[in-house]
Amino acid sequence: METEVKKSLFLATLFTIFLSIMIWVGSRNLAHFDAALVGYTFASLFAVFAIVYRYVMWLHRPPTALYWRRGWELMFKREHFFSNLKFLVGRIVTIIGGNSFIWKRDKERGLAHWLIMWGCILAAAITFPLVFGWLYFLVPDGDLTSYKIVIFGFPTLAFKIETTLGHLIFHGLVVASVLVISGVMLAFRRRMRDRDAAVLQTFSEDIMPLLLLFAISITGLFLTVSYTWLKGYGYAFLSIFHAITVIFTLISLPFGKFFHIFMRPAQFGVAIYKKIGKEKMARCIRCNTEYGSEMHINDLMQVQKKLGYNYEMTDGTGHYQKVCPRCRRLLLGLSQGKMWHGPSIEKG
C-alpha cells in the first residue's frame, strides 16, 4: 500500500475513534444518547472517516501539499503572526460570514449560497450536538415553565419556554429549513435558466445535492407541522423518510459537491501566501515587469518538477517559468511568425 493511502487511512481511523470517544464522554457514557438516533450517529462516523481520508489524500497532491506547508509556515512566522491574525479575521467575516466573492460573481448566486450555507450551519449546530447526546434539555426542579440547557453533562443557562428566546431555541430548525428551502429554490431557478449552468451541470454533482437539501428541509418542516397541528399525523413515516434523506446526505458529504465545504478553507492559506509574497516580487526575464511573487515562482518550479514537467531552457539559461504570461503569449506569435518570415530582428 502506498504511504499516502496508509497515512490517510490512519488519520481517518484516528478521527473516527476520536469522535466516538467524544460521543461516549459527551453523552455521559451514553446516558443521554438517544438510541433512536443511532442511524444518524453511524452515518456521521462514516462521513468523518471518508472526509478525513479524502482530505489527507488531497493534501498529498504536490500543489496542495505546498500550500498546506507554506500556509502554516507563513501563518506562524513571528514577524507576521499578529498582522496575519487580523487579516484572517477580516477575511473570515467577509468570505465565510458574508460570502462576499460569490455575491460579486452573481447576486442571485450569492443570495442562494448565503441562504443555504447559513441554513445548513444553523441546522448542523443544533442537530449534531443533540444526536451525539452532547446537548439536552432538563426541567429544573418544580418549574414546569422553564428548561435548562445541559451541554456535555454540564447544566448551563435556563430559559422560559413561552418566551421569544424559548420559541427561537425550539424552532431553530424551522428557521434553518426556511433558509435552506429559499436558497435551494433560487439555485434551481438559476440552474434552469442559465445557459452556462445548463451545459456544464451534471445530475450527481449539481442537482442531487440540491434535491437532498430540499428533501431534508421539507420533511423536517412537515414533521413540525405534523406534531404541531395534525396531532402527529404521518409522523412515523415522515420521520423515517427524513432520517433516510439525512443519512444519505451525511454519507455523500465526502463525495461530490459537498466536499467543497472542507476544501474551501484553503482559500485562507492562499490569501496569507499572497499577502506575504507581495513583499518580494519577481520580474520577467524577458520584459522586466513584475508578474508574481518570487516565492510563488520558485515554489511553482518545484511543483512542476514533481509533477513531471520540465520547462527548463534547453541551453540551461534559465526556466520558462521565469517568463511572464504576457511574454509567453507574445512568444507564441513570434515563433509562429518566424516560421513564416525567416530570421527575426534580434533585440537590443
Next chain:
Amino acid sequence: MTVSSEMAFFVDANRCIGCQSCVQACAECDTHKGHSMIHLETIQRADTPQTVPVVCMHCDSPTCAEVCPADAIKRTSDGVVQSAKKPRCIACNNCVLSCPFGVPKMETKFELMMKCDMCYDRTSEGKKPMCATVCPSQALTFGPKEEIIRQRESSTPVNEFKFGNQLIKTKVYMMVPKTTRQNYIDVTASMYDSSIGQSMEEHLEDVSLDFLGGTNG
C-alpha cells in the same frame, strides 16, 4: 453533449489584423458572459503591426489543471479543458503562472480563475466558438481538419509546442508553412526576438494575398 471529434480549432496568428472582433464577440458567450477570455496582444507597437490572438490551446496534459491545488480545472472527455469550477477555485494563481501559453485570467474580485473554454455551450452543440465565427481574416477558424488542409494550400496545422525541454501537445492547432521541416513550434526559440521584422506594408500585403488564397496559405 460534447464537442465533435470531427471539428478542430485552428489559429494562424500570422493572418490576424488586430481588428478586435474576437475580443468583443468572446464576451457574448454564455459560459463566460460579459468577460472576454481571448487575449489579443500587440507585439511591439512601434516596430510592427503584428498582433497575436491567444486562446486556450486545450493541452492534452494541461499544466494548469495539474498545478491546481483545488482540483478545479477539468478536462472533459472531448479534450476541452474547462474553466475553473466555481465552488472549488481558491484563486491561488497557480494556473495563471503555469500555463505555458499565458492563457488563464484571474478575476480578483470574484476570487476566480476564468479562461477560454472553447465556448463550450456552443461547441458542444456543434456551433463554432464566438471568436472563430466573427474573425474576418480567419486567423481563428473552426471546422473539419480536412477542409482546412484543403483550403490552405501552403500551410499545415501543427499541435505540438516546445517550451525549453517541455513538449506540449494540444487540441487546438496552429498553422505553419508546409515547407517547414519541424512538426512542432519551438516557442522559446524566439525568446529574445522583439518582432518578426515585418513592416506595415509587408504585413498588409501578406494579409491581402491571404484573402486571395495567396502565399500565406
